[in-house]
Amino acid sequence: MVRPFGGNDALFRGLIFSIIFQNPAAKLMLFPLPIEIPAYIIAGLLLAMDFFTFNTAAFGGTTAAYLMLNYF
DSSP states (O other): OOTTTHHHHHHHHHHHHHHHHTTTTEEETTTTTTOEEEEEHHHHHHHHHHHTOOOOOHHHHHHHHHHHTTTO
């Protein structure tokens, strides 16, 4: 089944991971929970969800964000 939001999801995920790659020790809050969670834990959860749901477009956005931030 083709999902029409696949490309947008990859772009959004790439933006999230570009922030996380720049500062992995940052504390992020998930709306509406007032709990601070380290960025590297959120990154691990998002990548695990991508692998378990076979969301390869989001993994491509994550890879592109990493490559752009490391000047490849």
